[in-house]
Amino acid sequence: MIEIKNLKKRFGDEEILKGIDFVFETGKTNLVIGQSGSGKSVLLKCMLGLFTPEEGTIEYDGNSYSDFTDEEKRALRQEIGMLFQGGALFDSMTVEENVMFPLRMFTKKRKKDLHERVNEVLKRVNLEDSAKKFPSEISGGMQKRVAIARAIVNKPKYLFCDEPNSGLDPHTATIIDNLIHDITVEYDITTVIITHDMNSLLEIGENIAFLKDGVLAWKGDKTQIFKTDDKTVTDFVYTSDLFKKVREAQNQGL
Structure with missing residues (x-):
């Protein structure tokens, strides 16, 4: 907390x-x-x-x-784990090396243990088959998953x-x-x-x-944000077409 x-x-x-x-x-x-x-x-x-x-x-x-x-x-x-806006991956490092970077920086684990932990988190984000690829070789969504793996590799x-x-x-x-x-x-x-x-x-x-x-x-x-009548909130969130549609559906009892 x-x-x-x-x-x-x-x-x-x-x-x-x-x-x-x-x-x-x-x-x-x-x-x-x-x-x-x-x-x-x-x-x-x-x-x-x-x-x-x-x-x-x-x-x-x-x-x-x-x-x-x-x-x-x-x-x-x-x-603390940090997921940056642009992913902030190192272009010159493979996926595996990017995820391993915080471990090398903050721990003194043996090489075998480093690889085991990296493989564990890459598997968690469904990227175990991309370990040897470089960021430029994978999609934007996959890059974000690499960044998530890196953010959680030290068990924050x-x-x-x-x-x-x-x-x-x-x-x-x-x-x-x-x-x-x-x-x-x-x-x-x-x-x-x-x-x-x-x-x-x-x-x-x-x-x-x-x-x-x-x-x-x-x-x-x-759930509560759909029910509030606070104009400050509604003026902000209902600029989204999605929210307008959800609110309309609620009002119609759908």
Whole structure:
């Protein structure tokens, strides 16, 4: 579990985060949604320790990050998996080498153990037959699955996903959504997903934080978001044709 309390962050005179309180639950897909400039990326970077908030706390399983020693911060980083927006794979490395990279960086496992763990996670994302290929030789969806394998290879307690469906077609995006959700439940991870993809919200939105102008404007799940009359929320989510169709079907009792 990750809990943020009264989190505030400013740059110069501009306040980006204006006192946010939210609990990211373990074993659930926690989504942070909102328009560009709402504070999503700044919130993510605060949670990763890349930005230091002026006020408030970020607690990892009850322990405040601001109280951590440098050694404890390093230990926490080893418990975090990161799925970047563009995948961020190394073009000069094979799939196997890309997934192995965090293991080489953070562990002292024997070569045999490294290969066993890499094979295990590649099998989990259905890519065991692509281990020797380079990123340029596989599809965009497969590249995202490689990135997921790399993010979980160190058995993280916390998984951060920054726009995981960026650049993917709707069908492939749904596959990635469901894979992230299944891995979250299977390994009991606290997963935080920054997204503007309304299909993701509809598919795996178990715990949602909606930010607007640096404020937590609404929170709930994918079922509750259809029932809210909060105009701030409805003006945002119902720009999606998919959401309009679902809402219409609900109103017609379908």
